[in-house]
Amino acid sequence: MPSDPNSAAPRIGFVSLGCPKALVDSERILTQLRTDGYEVSPTYDDAELVVVNTCGFIDSAVAESLDAIGEALAENGRVVVTGCLGVKPDVIEAEHPGVLAITGPQQYEAVMEAVRTHVPPPEHNPYVDLMPPQGIKLTPRHYAYLKISEGCNHNCTFCIIPSMRGKLVSRPAGEVMGEAERLVSAGVKELLVVSQDTSAYGVDRRYQTSFWGGKPVRTRMLDLAQALGSLGSWVRFHYVYPYPHVDELIPLMAEGHVLPYLDIPFQHASPTILRAMKRPAAAENTLARVKAWRDICPELAIRSTFIVGFPGETEKDFESLLRFAQEAELDRVGCFAYSPVEGARANELPGAVPESLKEERLQRFMECAAEISAERLSGKVGQELTVLVDAIEEDAVVARSYADAPEIDGVVHIEPHPSLKVGEFAQVRVTSADCYDLWGEVSTPD
Secondary structure (H helix, E strand, C coil): CCCCCCCCCCEEEEEECCCHHHHHHHHHHHHHHHHCCCEEECCCCCCCEEEEEECCCCHHHHHHHHHHHHHHHHHCCCEEEEEHHHHCHHHHHHHCCCCCEECCCCCHHHHHHHHHHHCCCCCCCCCCCCCCCCCCCCCCCCEEEEECEECCCCCCCCCCHHHHHCCCEECCHHHHHHHHHHHHHCCCCEEEEECCCHHHCCHHHCCCEEEECCEEEECCHHHHHHHHCCCCCEEEECCCCCCHHHHHHHHHHHCCCCCCEEECCCECCCHHHHHHHCCCCCHHHHHHHHHHHHHHCCCCEEEEEEEECCCCCCHHHHHHHHHHHHHHCCCEEEEEECCCCCCCHHHHCCCCCCHHHHHHHHHHHHHHHHHHHHHHHHCCCCCEEEEEEEEECCCCEEEECCCCCCCCCCCEEECCCCCCCCCCEEEEEEEEECCCCEEEEECCCC
16 A cells, blocks of 8 residues: 655765766666655755765775765764775775665665665655656756766776776667657756766677667767767767777767867876876877867867876976977866875886975966966957856856866856846857956847
8 A cells, every 4th residue: 555645755865976977876876766765865964864975086085985974974873885985895994884885886776775774665656756757867957967888998007997887888879869868858958978988988889789769879989979969959078088980070070960079088198108007109199180170170179187297207208298288279178196096006106206296297287278278268259159058146147168068167257148047058259268267248139
């Protein structure tokens, strides 16, 4: 006999840490919690149990995750841990022996089993507790992360992701497209494609053909991009490893099918350091490809991340990185000083760089990157851009252009205008720029 639909359902607290890929994991767990009839509590006090989705990639992330677990234990007392740090249960148990259960990343059913064990689910009426077809999302309504694969087949010496998330496992293209279609139908205006290695998508499935809407679509990055581009939303690609077949995406960008934006973590430019990292080691070829891409698609925006102070990095290596950044004219750049990660093979490499020198190189690199960004953004002054409005405040409107991924890139500040609405597109004329952001006003017909 179904229980009273008006009775209070058990409430579960949730803490989500880490990258967008982990955020997608959190969304999946939250969706299953709601499907099972649990309520999600915004506070520790009201929750009968708290799930903490952790990150464990670098030392600072491990520390943040352990702090979050400790806070949840102190405030609530009943905690289930999941996520990347979950592959190191001894680390968690050594500091927080009171956790109820520990699971690794992507172990959704194990998380739910732990929750159900300690807080039995209610008998809920499926006709009352309806779940939106797109599931629970932690992003604003107008954009969403679309995870197309798990794991990674690379063996970069600074990275432990394969040991945490395993080898590459691609989702069938038809399944990805079904999710993307549901998201767009629910009002999503921008799909952010994420994985550990987006350009390897489908390799493990030998680019198997699946079906979407009765039509065949191969499990391959180009085919997926073509299909996603037919949905009418912005499509933005993240974490693209610079394989040669990435070249095939550029014409789609030039034709407007997907955003002219590539997030490629080059990591370094010195052949010596790239070999030590077990990364592609031909910076000259990379520069030639970037030039060829921009010849086809001049508006292409490239974001990248780099590591300075990697073991063995000399001043000559660092100078080659600066030259690469200047010649490639990358639009958006992030940089990190190398820090050892437990379990990474780079820890065994000779030539440790002093911390003070790492920080000095980091500062020099970011000053160089800021100058490049300022010059490229200044070229947009006077142009008209399509932007997606993220927030409207009393005296300011914040939006993003095709060159701006949420939370990691710059933004477009717009003069308030009655036509602007959150989650909607607008045409803006750029009036000024600084190192990272643009300012503009709503374009009005002449």
